[in-house]
Structures are given as structure tokens and as C-alpha cells.
Amino acid sequence: MGMWASLDAMWEMPAEKRIFGAVLLFSWTVYLWETFLAQRQRRIYKTTTHVPLELGQIMDSETFEKSRLYQLDKSTFSFWSGLYSEIEGTLILLFGGIPYLWRLSGRFCGYAGFGPEYEITQSLVFLLLATLFSALTGLPWSLYNTFVIEERHGFNQQTLGFFMKDAIKKFIVTQCILLPVSSLLLYIIKIGGDYFFIYAWLFTLVVSLVLVTIYADYIAPLFDKFTPLPEGKLKQEIEVMAKSIDFPLTKVYVVEGSKRSSHSNAYFYGFFKNKRIVLFDTLLEEYSVLNKDIQEESGMEPRNDGEGDSEEIKAKVKNKKQGCKNEEVLAVLGHELGHWKLGHTVKNIIISQMNSFLCFFLFAVLIGRKELFVAFGFYDSQPTLIGLLIIFQFIFSPYNEVLSFCLTVLSRRFEFQADAFAKKLGKAKDLYSALIKLNKDNLGFPVSDWLFSMWHYSHPPLLERLQALKNSKQD
Numbered sequence: 001m002g003m004w005a006s007l008d009a010m011w012e013m014p015a016e017k018r019i020f021g022a023v024l025l026f027s028w029t030v031y032l033w034e035t036f037l038a039q040r041q042r043r044i045y046k047t048t049t050h051v052p053l054e055l056g057q058i059m060d061s062e063t064f065e066k067s068r069l070y071q072l073d074k075s076t077f078s079f080w081s082g083l084y085s086e087i088e089g090t091l092i093l094l095f096g097g098i099p100y101l102w103r104l105s106g107r108f109c110g111y112a113g114f115g116p117e118y119e120i121t122q123s124l125v126f127l128l129l130a131t132l133f134s135a136l137t138g139l140p141w142s143l144y145n146t147f148v149i150e151e152r153h154g155f156n157q158q159t160l161g162f163f164m165k166d167a168i169k170k171f172i173v174t175q176c177i178l179l180p181v182s183s184l185l186l187y188i189i190k191i192g193g194d195y196f197f198i199y200a201w202l203f204t205l206v207v208s209l210v211l212v213t214i215y216a217d218y219i220a221p222l223f224d225k226f227t228p229l230p231e232g233k234l235k236q237e238i239e240v241m242a243k244s245i246d247f248p249l250t251k252v253y254v255v256e257g258s259k260r261s262s263h264s265n266a267y268f269y270g271f272f273k274n275k276r277i278v279l280f281d282t283l284l285e286e287y288s289v290l291n292k293d294i295q296e297e298s299g300m301e302p303r304n305d306g307e308g309d310s311e312e313i314k315a316k317v318k319n320k321k322q323g324c325k326n327e328e329v330l331a332v333l334g335h336e337l338g339h340w341k342l343g344h345t346v347k348n349i350i351i352s353q354m355n356s357f358l359c360f361f362l363f364a365v366l367i368g369r370k371e372l373f374v375a376f377g378f379y380d381s382q383p384t385l386i387g388l389l390i391i392f393q394f395i396f397s398p399y400n401e402v403l404s405f406c407l408t409v410l411s412r413r414f415e416f417q418a419d420a421f422a423k424k425l426g427k428a429k430d431l432y433s434a435l436i437k438l439n440k441d442n443l444g445f446p447v448s449d450w451l452f453s454m455w456h457y458s459h460p461p462l463l464e465r466l467q468a469l470k471n472s473k474q475d
Contacts, residue, residue: 016375031086041452045072067443070153099377123385197364225256248273285323331430338421411458
């Protein structure tokens with residue numbers, strides 16, 4: 001009876017109070033659901049202390065224990081940082097943090113001689129202050145994650161100076177992109193008339209295509225060193241494979257990811273007939289800094305038979321965790337190129353743009369609703385930027401959750417298809433061993449709770465991928 005009474009009372013509230021209450025309630029519901037899933041997975045980390053039978057062939061007990069402890073640490077960190085974020089977000093809403101920051105931005109503009117009619121200028125100051133606040137409150141968490149958790153498990157390669165320089169550079173680059181793009185978007189919404197949502201969507205489409213085009217050539221090199229892959233067997237084999245599936249490859253780069261972390265990766269980028277492949281140095285056995293360190297410490301190339309090496313060097317070579325052999329690198333690339341050949345990249349762009357168009361259309365429908373602004377403390381004004389923030393971040397959050405889950409399911413399907421493509425290229429055996437190596441290199445834990453995995457994993461669990469490859473793996 002009490003529950004129905006409280007629901008009735010809620011419906012009798014003014015619309016703005018109902019909106020505010022619903023936003024907070026949904027935010028905490030999502031948080032509690034995520035926490036429930038994380039606890040299920042955490043139980044797996046705590047109780048699965050021995051290598052399961054089906055993993056006996058692919059994982060030694062030492063690596064299994066290392067990955068278990070790494071994931072347990074990450075899970076604890078995730079719990080506390082998630083709780084902090086949720087409380088911070090709730091307090092900002094309850095104590096009117098958004099209208100306060102808007103008034104503060106107006107005050108700064110006033111000092112510079114810009115009155116309330118300069119709404120776009122005030123919006124840019126608001127964005128600058130909001131991102132600065134976010135960067136500063138996120139910094140302790142980021143420092144702890146890098147210098148305690150990643151350091152403890154042997155992944156962090158950064159010094160504190162490098163980290164801080166990186167963070168400042170990232171902030172400046174973000175502002176250089178965010179502020180001009182936001183000012184143009186707000187201007188388009190202001191002057192676009194009844195069909196502004198079409199122009200706003202077209203503008204964001206152009207911006208995203210431009211950013212994808214320039215990112216690897218002009219933005220990524222500000223943070224990492226890119227060098228062309230030297231001429232040799234690997235480069236030749238990559239070019240032959242690209243040609244065999246009509247992939248219009250123009251350049252192959254190696255990126256010095258090891259300055260930052262020993263996690264490994266590979267990707268391709270570029271439009272139309274101008275594609276580039278990027279390999280992390282940590283993915284390549286012969287480039288890996290860790291492997292070179294081992295060789296330097298032993299004073300020689302480790303011999304295949306291992307004879308004559310000291311016990312310490314033998315142990316290090318045994319645990320040499322970095323990188324894949326050339327055949328395995330080609331298999332990983334076969335998987336990545338599968339995403340291109342099967343149209344996954346284009347499908348993702350189309351889905352993203354359809355979603356973007358729908359959101360702008362709904363934004364156009366809702367932007368005139370005064371109660372949305374009143375709900376978040378804006379009684380006298382309805383700034384466009386605040387409208388974007390309220391509608392995209394708060395009002396659309398249930399839709400965003402559903403969409404995110406659907407995209408996770410689709411992504412897993414794409415991963416299986418890309419694996420099958422690599423298998424068709426005759427790379428099943430090498431992809432099989434590469435997946436095991438990469439899982440070991442990155443200390444992935446191969447046992448997962450089915451519900452946690454279903455909700456979160458954009459890539460299928462390791463065992464499922466290996467099983468699919470094994471079904472018709474070449475000898």
C-alpha cells in the first residue's frame with residue numbers, strides 16, 4: 001500500500017520534480033545493476049583459484065594466478081571509482097552544480113566585457129571549466145590506476161613526469177578540438193531554423209569523418225612515436241595478404257606504445273584508397289622492449305636450447321611475455337582486415353550516424369520544454385548547451401543503456417565473423433596461438449560469469465573464440 005501511495009505522490013508532483021527524480025532514480029538503478037554484475041564476476045576471481053580442466057593446455061598456473069590477482073585489483077579499483085563517480089554526480093545534481101557553473105561562467109564573461117547575449121562565449125567558458133573540473137577530480141584515480149595497479153602487475157612503463165606531461169597535452173588537444181567544434185555546433189543550432197537538427201547532424205558527421213582522417217596522422221603522433229615498419233619479411237607478407245583481399249594498403253607503421261604501457265594492440269585507419277595499418281611495438285616479438293631487456297641482461301641472444309643460460313635468465317625467458325611471432329601477427333591482422341572486408345567498419349559508422357540523427361531529431365522535439373530546464377535549476381534561461389547536456393546525458397540515458405547493450409551483442413558477433421575470416425585465410429592455427437599469447441601478455445582472466453560477460457564483453461570470452469577456431473583449425 002505504502003509503495004502505491006508514494007508512486008501516487010510522485011505523479012502529483014510538478015513535472016520538473018518528476019523529471020529530476022526519475023533521472024536520479026535511473027542513474028542509481030544502473031549503478032546498482034552494474035555493481036551487482038561486478039560482484040558476480042568478482043566472486044569468480046575469488047573462487048576460481050586453479051586452472052580449470054579445459055584451460056590446462058593453454059594456460060600455466062603461474063600466469064593464471066597473475067591474471068586472477070590483476071583482475072581482482074582492477075575490480076576493487078572499479079568498485080571504488082564507480083561509487084565515487086555516482087556520489088559525485090548525485091551531489092552535483094542535488095546541490096545545483098550545473099546552474100552554479102553556468103552562473104560562474106557568466107561572471108567570467110562579464111569580467112571580460114561579454115554580457116548575457118554572448119551565450120556561445122559563456123557556453124565555451126562553461127565547457128572549459130567543466131572539463132577542467134572533470135580532469136582534476138579524475139586525476140587521483142588515474143594516478144592510482146597507473147602507478148599502483150598497472151605498476152604492481154608489470155604493465156606501467158611511465159614516469160610521473162611523462163604521465164603529467166601527457167595529461168596536460170591531452171587536456172590542451174581536447175580543448176583545441178572541443179571548443180571550436182562546440183561553438184560552431186551551437187551557432188548552427190541557433191541559426192538553423194526549424195530544420196536545425198538536420199544541419200547539426202550533418203555538421204557532426206563531417207567533424208567525425210575529419211577527426212578519423214586526421215587522428216592518426218596529426219593527433220596520435222603528438223603522444224606516441226610512429227615509425228614505418230622496416231622492409232623485410234613481415235612487411236612483405238602483410239602487403240601480400242592485403243593485396244589478396246584487395247585491401248588498399250598504403251603504409252604500415254609501428255607505434256611506440258611501450259613508452260606508456262606493455263599492453264598490445266593493432267588497428268587500421270583511413271578512408272577509401274588510403275589505408276594504413278598500425279602495429280604496437282609490444283605486439284611484435286622482435287620489437288618488444290621487454291624481450292630486448294632480457295637479451296641485454298643475458299648478454300646475448302637467448303639460445304633456443306636454453307643451455308648455458310643462468311637460472312635467472314632462463315626464468316625470465318620462460319616468462320618472456322611480450323609479443324607474437326610474425327605468423328601470429330599476420331593472423332591478428334587477418335582478423336582486423338576481416339572487419340574491413342566484411343563491412344563491419346562501415347556498418348558501425350552507419351549505426352552511429354543513424355543514432356546521431358535520431359538523437360538530434362528528438363533533441364529538436366524536446367528543446368522547447370521549459371520544465372526540462374527548470375528540473376535542473378535553470379528557471380530564467382534556456383541555454384542551448386545546457387539543453388544538449390540535459391537531453392543527451394540525462395533524458396536519453398535509458399535509451400543509451402539499451403543501445404549500448406545491443407552494440408555489445410553486435411560487436412561480439414562481428415568478432416566471431418572476423419575470426420572466421422582469418423580462418424578462411426588459413427590463419428586459424430596462428431590466430432589460436434596469438435589469442436592465447438595476447439591473453440597472457442595482457443593478463444586477461446579466461447573465466448567469466450555469464451551475465452557479466454553478456455552485458456560487458458564486446459569481444460567473446462577467450463574459450464569461446466578458441467572453440468570456434470578449433471572446430472576447423474588447420475593442422
